[in-house]
Amino acid sequence: MGGFTTQFVVALTVTMGLALVSGCLGTAFGLFLAISKGTALPRVNAVVTAYTTVVRGVPELLIILLIYFGGTTLASKIAGRYVEVNAFTAGVIALSVVFSGYATEVFRGALAAVPAGQTEAAKSLGLNAWQRWVFITGPQMLRLALPAYGNLWISLFKDTALVSIVGLTDIMRVAYVGAGSLRAPLTFYLAASALYLSLTTVTLLSIRLAERRHPALGR
Amino acid sequence: MNLGLMFDAMVVLPTGVGLTLTLTVLSLTAGFLLSVPLAFIRAFGRPGLSLAVLAYTYVIRGTPMLVQLFLLYYGLAQIEAVRASIFWVILRDPFWCALLTFSLNSAAHTTEILCRGLQSVPKGVTEAATSLGLKRFQIARLVTFPIAFRISLPAYGNEIVGMIKGSSLASTVTLLEITGMARQMVSTTFAPYEIFIVAGAIYLSLTSIAVKAIQLLERWLSTDGNRAQRRKARLRPPMPDPEITTPLP
Numbered sequence: 001m002g003g004f005t006t007q008f009v010v011a012l013t014v015t016m017g018l019a020l021v022s023g024c025l026g027t028a029f030g031l032f033l034a035i036s037k038g039t040a041l042p043r044v045n046a047v048v049t050a051y052t053t054v055v056r057g058v059p060e061l062l063i064i065l066l067i068y069f070g071g072t073t074l075a076s077k078i079a080g081r082y083v084e085v086n087a088f089t090a091g092v093i094a095l096s097v098v099f100s101g102y103a104t105e106v107f108r109g110a111l112a113a114v115p116a117g118q119t120e121a122a123k124s125l126g127l128n129a130w131q132r133w134v135f136i137t138g139p140q141m142l143r144l145a146l147p148a149y150g151n152l153w154i155s156l157f158k159d160t161a162l163v164s165i166v167g168l169t170d171i172m173r174v175a176y177v178g179a180g181s182l183r184a185p186l187t188f189y190l191a192a193s194a195l196y197l198s199l200t201t202v203t204l205l206s207i208r209l210a211e212r213r214h215p216a217l218g219r
Numbered sequence: 220m221n222l223g224l225m226f227d228a229m230v231v232l233p234t235g236v237g238l239t240l241t242l243t244v245l246s247l248t249a250g251f252l253l254s255v256p257l258a259f260i261r262a263f264g265r266p267g268l269s270l271a272v273l274a275y276t277y278v279i280r281g282t283p284m285l286v287q288l289f290l291l292y293y294g295l296a297q298i299e300a301v302r303a304s305i306f307w308v309i310l311r312d313p314f315w316c317a318l319l320t321f322s323l324n325s326a327a328h329t330t331e332i333l334c335r336g337l338q339s340v341p342k343g344v345t346e347a348a349t350s351l352g353l354k355r356f357q358i359a360r361l362v363t364f365p366i367a368f369r370i371s372l373p374a375y376g377n378e379i380v381g382m383i384k385g386s387s388l389a390s391t392v393t394l395l396e397i398t399g400m401a402r403q404m405v406s407t408t409f410a411p412y413e414i415f416i417v418a419g420a421i422y423l424s425l426t427s428i429a430v431k432a433i434q435l436l437e438r439w440l441s442t443d444g445n446r447a448q449r450r451k452a453r454l455r456p457p458m459p460d461p462e463i464t465t466p467l468p
Binding site (some may be wrong): 020042053054056057058059060061062065066069072074075154158159160161162164165167172175176179183184185186187189190192193197200201204 | 246278280282283284285286287289290293294295296297298322380383384385386388390391398401405409410411412414416418422423426427428466
């Protein structure tokens with residue numbers, strides 16, 4: 001493996017950074033969309049449905065390519081000269097979009113599963129909309145969403161490998177470069193799979209832990 | 220936005236649909252055939268065998284498909300024995316490598332989906348079948364599997380959509396399916412927006428058709444209500460169920 005060990009360590013932090021940033025952004029956006037879909041006007045509802053349908057029906061790879069190459073064209077047009085969108089930024093945007101599309105559906109399903117009586121009881125106690133959301137609906141919804149939400153994180157870690165195609169030096173890219181330069185593809189790709197497998201295993205274990213600590217109420 | 224280019228893309232890109240569909244259909248078929256025995260072993264087999272199947276599905280589902288594809292396409296060439304063997308004719312071809320990767324992937328996902336379906340078949344049903352004097356294989360073929368298949372159909376629909384989307388990875392090993400064609404067009408025209416949007420629209424229509432087809436199949440296989448009620452429901456499909464149908468990884 002030669003000097004590639006350090007590169008793998010750096011690449012691991014890049015992959016984790018990419019996944020964490022886009023996962024958090026995607027969660028925030030997905031939560032926002034799910035709430036607006038649950039409560040707002042039918043038109044907003046239709047827009048959110050269209051968004052999730054498109055995002056979930058198009059390959060992640062295509063979204064990454066669109067945002068990376070399309071973003072470069074767009075930024076160049078706006079700036080008036082050649083501007084290249086950094087692969088990390090493009091990856092964060094693309095993966096956040098993908099994550100938010102799935103997260104919206106997960107949160108919406110969980111919101112619908114919280115009994116209406118809970119909100120009604122909270123209303124009768126005189127809680128305002130914010131209090132109802134923060135103390136009553138939110139916690140119950142999150143507990144219900146946890147298993148499916150955890151799966152989204154696992155898919156996210158796997159999807160980060162696709163960003164290597166537009167040149168981000170993540171685990172996959174280091175493996176690709178190493179495989180080419182040392183003529184040992186098998187070793188490098190096996191190392192990369194081991195790294196990805198450990199990332200997904202850690203994610204899976206933490207989700208199981210969270211599920212055990214915060215089980216869905218009333219089940 | 221250059222509408223002329225979009226029109227060009229609309230003419231050129233559908234030529235890649237054939238390869239996308241070939242890869243998807245063949246890998247789903249191979250994956251399904253492979254996953255049925257694996258799911259039975261995983262659900263009802265001896266602990267050791269069940270664990271072995273779990274190890275297979277866990278590793279496949281825990282690593283990105285891109286890594287698996289590169290492992291097969293570039294990695295296997297490193298082993299001298301592979302290059303000397305007759306399998307080399309198949310393994311040096313990007314199409315067969317992609318197909319093999321997708322099939323193994325699909326098999327792992329489908330095994331877990333079917334396994335969960337098999338486990339949720341009510342015990343009373345199989346007991347009733349035993350009391351009627353059916354053999355074990357007959358029970359599996361006539362009772363357990365049909366019920367499990369019906370239960371797993373929504374999750375399997377997600378797997379089909381995932382496979383259509385996953386087939387875009389074949390473009391990374393030089394195959395010219397929809398994404399490959401789009402990337403090739405972009406590299407000659409430098410118009411990423413127009414072309415990738417058209418490609419996305421093609422994928423969206425493919426996945427929408429798959430979702431619709433699975434919904435129809437679900438309704439057709441459904442045992443709720445009588446035949447007339449079902450026919451009425453088929454004409455006017457209800458809203459998609461609010462249940463969370465995200466596939467497990």
